[in-house]
Every structure is written in structure tokens, then in C-alpha cells.
Amino acid sequence: MTAGAGGRPGAAGRFASAVFGIAVLVFVLAPLLWLALRAFAGSWTYPHLLPSQWSLRWWSQVWDTPGLTSSIRLSLIITPIVTVLAMIVCLPAAYAIARYRFPGRQLVLMTIFATNAFPRFGLFITMASLFYSLNLMDRMAGVVIVQLIGTIVFMTWIPAAAFAAIPPSLEEAARDAGAGALRTFFTVTLPLAAPSILVAVILSFLAAFDEAQGTFLVGSPDIVTMPVQMYSLIGNYPDQVAAVFSIMLSIPSVLLLSLVRRRVLGGTIAQGFTIR
Template sequence: MEKVIYKNSYAVKTGPKRRTRKFIKLSLAYCVLAAFIVAAILPIVWIFTTSINASNTLLTTSLDIIPEKMTLNHYKNILFGPNSNFFLWLKNSIIVAGATTGLSLMLGTTAAYAFSRFRFKGRKTLLNIFLLLNAFPNILAIVAYYKIITTLNLVNTLIGLVIVYTGGQLVFTIWNLKGYFDTLPYEIEEAALIDGASVLKIFTKIVLPLSRPAIAVTAMFSFMAGWNEYIFAMTFTTNKGIFTLPVGLWSLQNAGNYAQNWPLFAAGSLIVAVPVMIVFLLLQKSLISGLTLGSTK
């Protein structure tokens, strides 16, 4: 027999059939989520087991997750091998990714605030141009980038890579932050203006603190763009002392160390992913709120 419970003037029926349907729906939802989680974790587990496999195999007919013979020598060879300059490449990647993130945020936040709050001639045209540029992959501009970097004599320099990566990220940064700035109530800024605050003070003391979630999301994407990028770094650098981690690991593979050693390649892939995981964990709360808050404000 179903019971009727009144909540907020609405009658809600509860009973065995309703509870059964709810249980089935929840079970199906959890099964789908579990399938997605397994699909996301399985490649990582496979790469890890490959990296500790003592035998030089990538695929096996065995269904065992843990290999029969395990070793950590692959990680040792990546970090301290005779042909590896891992820590130098790590330093270069940190410099490039960090500078790209900082420069993209500095230029992107100010430009996005201007597009959001001020009305000037050509504003809509510029926004449409940015949106059009974002529709094309950055690889199409590789020739133009190379000519600019060559003209500025910045080939084989970290500064050249930072300029290229920052230019490629600015469109996304401006559009992403501009959309978030649009959701902030302008009345707060008007009240600050009445109290005598300058535009710069309003931007730094009010707008930026309120926009931390969006800034965290933008910073994460900018960092990953500078950290994982391979094609531009390979094209604009030929000196091993300037290599970033993706190009450095490729140079080891090109030298023959990775050509037939998949466990070594898997170990290098996991090591490169660790800093990104650390950054994600540090920004986790801001990232989650930044991805969801814009739709509810």
C-alpha cells in the first residue's frame, strides 16, 4: 500500500513500487559511472604495470595485472641514465609552463576585464576574431610562428617557446575569463566606485578574488598547454640543453633507447604526468567550483 506524504503542498507517493523503480535507476546510474571509472583508470594501470615489467613487452596474453618479474630499473634509467638529462629538461618544462601560465593570466585577465566591462569601438569585432581564431588548431600557424621567432632571434630559447605558447593560449584565456566576469554583479563595483576606489583597485581587490575559480581553471589549462606541447617545442629547439620533457623523451627514443623498450617509455610517460597531477590536486577545489559555478550564478 502506497503512502502519501505532503511536502510543500505537493502530494508525494511512496511505496514498494516507487522505491523499486528508484533503486533500479540508481543502480543503473552507478553501473554506468563505474564503467566510466574503469575505462579511465585501466590505461593508467596498464602503463604502470608495463613500466615495472622486467621483460621488454608491451602486450601479453596473460590477464595478470602484476607482471611476473618486476623492476624499477626503467625509472632509474630515465632519471639517472647516461643519455638522459631528465632534471635539466624538467627545469626547462617548469620554466616554460610556469612563465606561460603567468603571462597568459596577466594579459588574459586584463584583456578579459576590458572586454567585459568597457564598451569601445571594435569590441565585438575583436571578440568575433578571437572566436574565429579559436576554431582553428594552432598547428596551422606554425610557419608564421617560426618566421616571427626567427626574426626575433629566439630560436633555441625558452623565451621563444613562452611567446608561442602564450599567444596560442590567450584566445582561450580571454574568452573563458570574459564569460566569468560577465556573471559578476556590476553593482559591487559601482558601490566601490562611489566609495572612491579606482578601477585598478576594483580589479585587483574585488574582481580577481571573486574570480579565483575561473582563474584556477584557466591556469590549469595554460600550464598543461606549456607542459605537454611537443610539436612547437620540437620545431623551435634543436639544442638538447633547451629541450622540454616531451622533446627530451623523444630524443631518447630517437637515439634508440626507447625504440624497442616499451617499459622504459611507459616509465617516462608516468614521470612526466606526475607534476600535472600535483598541480591538479593543489587546485582541485577551485577547479571543481570553477567548472560548475558559472552555470549556477
């Protein structure tokens, strides 16, 4: 297990690590590649490893299906609204948690954590009943709220950890030099925390964009976003159409991922999930 810990790996160790690595790569990537191939398959029957015919017609079929294009539009409207709302609601709180000592600070952190500690779908079931009473079912506002709930942890904990990592002495120096509180925040604190905030923004954007189960429960039948559309695509349309739509739905994720890959792997998320 800890093969080669601290020492030079032997040939057997290298072999084991190669096999293990290939197994992980295949496990993670194979389903995605298999799905991606399907989007270009004209006809493909078991047990052939590759399609017998290639085709691009599924791509035009997606654009010709009205329900699919309207769900794309809806997703592109709702997600930015949720992300900006999350920033407005959470970033000031993240700063306060990092910088101010006030009674109940630990409790606030735990409460925000608790939003993630409720098994999601159980929570959505109870939310739906409240939404009936507030007339938020099948409404854009209801969907925005459902998606906002999933962003709060990212948008408070990760920026809070970033703000806390900035030495207060830097802010004090700016203050001593005569800068006001706001100016200090915008010229010293915010630029230093910006990379982590970007990670939080991207994770929140993706959390909102990809949210399917709550949107499905609360937004149906009229507010159908891209991931919710997938529920009905799978099984009701040709597999190839679902595959094409899957690729389209993954594009924002893959693009945004490549922007912050290093930071995410570098422990920004991990740091954010430990209460300090």
C-alpha cells in the same frame, strides 16, 4: 538512452547504467593504469596480465640519463615564464571585455577564439617560417611564444566570464564609498573573480607544460622540454623508461587537477566558451 528520465529507474535501467559506467571507467583508466604498471615491471611478456618480475631500476635509470634531467629542468623554467606572461598579457584584456562597452568588443572575442580555431599543427608550420626569419628557431624565446599562444584563450575567456558575473553594483558601491578604480579592482573585483582566475592559471600552466608539438617543431634540436623528450623516448628506450617518465610528467597535472576539480566539473570551462 534517456532511461529513467524523471522517473524511478527500473532494474534493467540500473543494470544498463552500471555497465555503461564501467565501460567508460575502463576505457579512460585502463590505458593509464597499464602504463603505470609498466614503470615497475622487471620483465613482462604477452599474454600475461601482470609482470613476472617487479623492479624499480627504471626509476634510477631516468635520473642517470642526462638528457632526461635537463628536459625536466627546462620545463620547470619555461612553464612559469609562459604562465606569468599570459597573465600579464591577458588579464587586463579579460577585465576590459567583461566591463567596458567598446566598438569591436565582439570582434576581439572572435579574434581570440580564432587562435583556437586554427588547427594547431598547421599554425605551427606557418609560425616556423616566421621564426626562421626572426631568428627564433631553436631559441627559448621561440618556445615561450609557441606555448603562450595556447594559453591566450584560457586566460582571457574564463576570467572575462568571471568578471562579467560580478554585479557592477558591487563595484559601484565601493566607488560611491570613495574607493578609487584600482582599489575597487583589487579589494572587490579581483577577490570575487579569483577562483575562476585560478582555474585559468592552472589550465594555462598545464597547456604550456604539456605543449609538445609546437615546441618540438620550433625548439628542436636544443630546446627539448619534458613532453618533447617523450617523442624520442617512445620506441628508442625501453618501454619502462617511457612509462616512468610519463608518470613524472603527469605529476603536475594530477596535483593541479585535484586543486580545481570541482570548479572544472562545475562548468567554469563550459561557461567560458560561450561568447557573450
